[in-house]
Amino acid sequence: MRKILDLYQTTIGKKLVMASTGVVLLLFVLGHMFGNLKIFYGEEKFNHYAEWLRVMGAPLLGPTQGLWLARLVLLGCVLLHMFTALQLTILSYQAREVGYQKQHRITFSYASTTMRWGGVVILAFVIFHLLHLTFGSVHPKFVAGSVYANVINGFKVWPVAVGYLVAQAALGFHLYHGVWSGLQTFGIAGDRRQGDWRRPLSVVTALIVVVGYSALPISVMAGWLK
Amino acid sequence: MLINLTLHVWRQKGPKDNGRFVTYPALQINTHMSFLEMLDVVNEQLMEKGEEPIAFEHDCREGICGSCGVMINGLPHGPNPMTATCQLHMRYFKDGDEIWIEPWRAKAFPVLRDLVVDRSAFDRIIQSGGFISANTGNAPEANAMPIPKQIADRSMDAAVCIGCGACVAACPNASAMLFTSAKVTHLGLLPQGQPERYERVQRMIARMDQEGFGNCSNHGSCEAACPVGIKVDFIARLNRDLLKAKLCGAGTPSAV
Numbered sequence: 001m002r003k004i005l006d007l008y009q010t011t012i013g014k015k016l017v018m019a020s021t022g023v024v025l026l027l028f029v030l031g032h033m034f035g036n037l038k039i040f041y042g043e044e045k046f047n048h049y050a051e052w053l054r055v056m057g058a059p060l061l062g063p064t065q066g067l068w069l070a071r072l073v074l075l076g077c078v079l080l081h082m083f084t085a086l087q088l089t090i091l092s093y094q095a096r097e098v099g100y101q102k103q104h105r106i107t108f109s110y111a112s113t114t115m116r117w118g119g120v121v122i123l124a125f126v127i128f129h130l131l132h133l134t135f136g137s138v139h140p141k142f143v144a145g146s147v148y149a150n151v152i153n154g155f156k157v158w159p160v161a162v163g164y165l166v167a168q169a170a171l172g173f174h175l176y177h178g179v180w181s182g183l184q185t186f187g188i189a190g191d192r193r194q195g196d197w198r199r200p201l202s203v204v205t206a207l208i209v210v211v212g213y214s215a216l217p218i219s220v221m222a223g224w225l226k
Numbered sequence: 227m228l229i230n231l232t233l234h235v236w237r238q239k240g241p242k243d244n245g246r247f248v249t250y251p252a253l254q255i256n257t258h259m260s261f262l263e264m265l266d267v268v269n270e271q272l273m274e275k276g277e278e279p280i281a282f283e284h285d286c287r288e289g290i291c292g293s294c295g296v297m298i299n300g301l302p303h304g305p306n307p308m309t310a311t312c313q314l315h316m317r318y319f320k321d322g323d324e325i326w327i328e329p330w331r332a333k334a335f336p337v338l339r340d341l342v343v344d345r346s347a348f349d350r351i352i353q354s355g356g357f358i359s360a361n362t363g364n365a366p367e368a369n370a371m372p373i374p375k376q377i378a379d380r381s382m383d384a385a386v387c388i389g390c391g392a393c394v395a396a397c398p399n400a401s402a403m404l405f406t407s408a409k410v411t412h413l414g415l416l417p418q419g420q421p422e423r424y425e426r427v428q429r430m431i432a433r434m435d436q437e438g439f440g441n442c443s444n445h446g447s448c449e450a451a452c453p454v455g456i457k458v459d460f461i462a463r464l465n466r467d468l469l470k471a472k473l474c475g476a477g478t479p480s481a482v
């Protein structure tokens with residue numbers, strides 16, 4: 001623990017916290033996406049999967065214990081991720097008190113400049129999303145337990161569906177830079193003169209996530225899912 | 227060929243002065259001149275009129291000392307990649323161009339005067355790295371210590387850093403990670419640098435943070451701005467060394 005706190009004192013240590021929590025969140029995002037795609041197997045199978053989430057870990061864990069464990073870990077990661085992002089952003093502003101009159105963007109990618117605001121968009125989405133499909137408080141026809149119907153009826157409201165798509169785009173940008181940047185922070189890099197495998201990896205990750213999540217709202221809007 | 231330009235130059239009397247942009251015409255500029263020679267011409271004209279010349283730092287004028295960096299139209303060292311300001315020729319500009327010339331902007335690089343900033347924070351990062359253990363006396367036989375060619379080359383790739391500060395100037399976070407990573411790497415790759423390798427990286431990072439540079443968010447602007455082509459691969463290597471030192475105790479007896 002002392003070693004971790006010592007490392008956290010450095011700016012690199014803070015970045016390592018962002019990268020590690022990012023990995024956990026990415027694993028969740030991928031798992032959640034594969035889970036969501038079960039909706040294409042039909043109402044029964046999808047609701048059965050949603051039911052499994054509540055009994056996950058049985059018989060070792062009691063009902064919803066596994067779910068709550070996952071929720072706690074995710075919440076912890078989100079808070080740490082945000083908190084270090086905020087700390088580092090403040091440090092960056094302090095490091096350049098007077099800006100330039102003219103400055104050209106010469107970063108490797110546009111995505112890297114969207115991390116802070118993109119992260120805020122994703123956070124806003126997650127909050128909305130929980131109110132929408134977990135608690136149902138902003139859902140027009142929410143029925144607890146009828147997960148399939150909740151998703152279909154939820155995305156029939158097209159502004160909501162479009163909002164989900166916009167959020168996925170923000171997430172895609174976040175991952176395009178995040179995956180590459182995280183590997184760099186962990187010190188995982190070869191010799192870029194011999195090609196950088198991390199770029200294709202981040203493109204593929206971002207694409208899988210964007211396509212996988214967007215499939216639901218698009219399919220509902222197009223009437224493929226009823 | 228001769229061209230006429232309009233310069234918007236940052237003028238600041240001293241560290242305490244607020245500073246402002248002042249517009250000067252730069253007339254009849256020979257395109258074979260370097261950017262600094264163009265400033266020399268403008269300064270001659272200013273002095274003839276009894277005005278203070280524009281202060282800018284320069285020394286070697288051949289791209290190796292690292293003192294001449296300024297922000298030119300929003301790009302460190304100007305529009306030509308892999309070129310220091312002193313090596314930038316005026317043929318990269320067109321007749322009638324407007325050129326904004328600003329000093330590096332970073333809290334750790336306070337402006338001393340006009341375009342001159344204090345880069346001694348870089349010196350203190352290097353100093354904090356300390357010594358490498360080396361035998362004194364006669365120079366050792368050059369081939370006594372075998373070093374694979376690729377490693378020697380890679381170390382030289384890092385050692386070409388001229389410490390100009392363009393990486394800090396370009397970075398949206400005013401981070402000094404590219405510079406520090408180059409300095410950590412060129413010794414860290416060689417056998418002579420091994421005894422103090424993990425000590426050194428910890429001390430240099432602590433100093434870098436203390437000087438008030440920002441964090442590295444892996445934008446890559448530094449690599450694009452670097453006049454000698456230092457790559458962000460060295461930053462990954464620096465992170466790796468720090469991680470090994472801090473978490474695995476690399477370089478301490480407990481890790482042996």
Ligand code: HEM
Pocket residue numbers: 029032036050053071074126129130133134147151164171213214216217
């Ligand atoms: C098209 C996109 C998405 C759909 C259709 C979707 C659907 C759902 C549904 C139906 C639930 C409730 C599961 C249940 O309680 O049985 C849920 C939970 C959750 N979603 Fe999503 N989701 C999407 C995208 C995302 C994204 C991109 C994130 C975050 C990056 C996210 C974060 C969460 C979280 C944190 C939960 C867990 C809430 C809990 O504690 O139960 N979702 N999602």
Ligand code: FES
Pocket residue numbers: 283284285286287288289290291292293294295310311312313
């Ligand atoms: S004056 Fe020495 S590098 Fe430009």
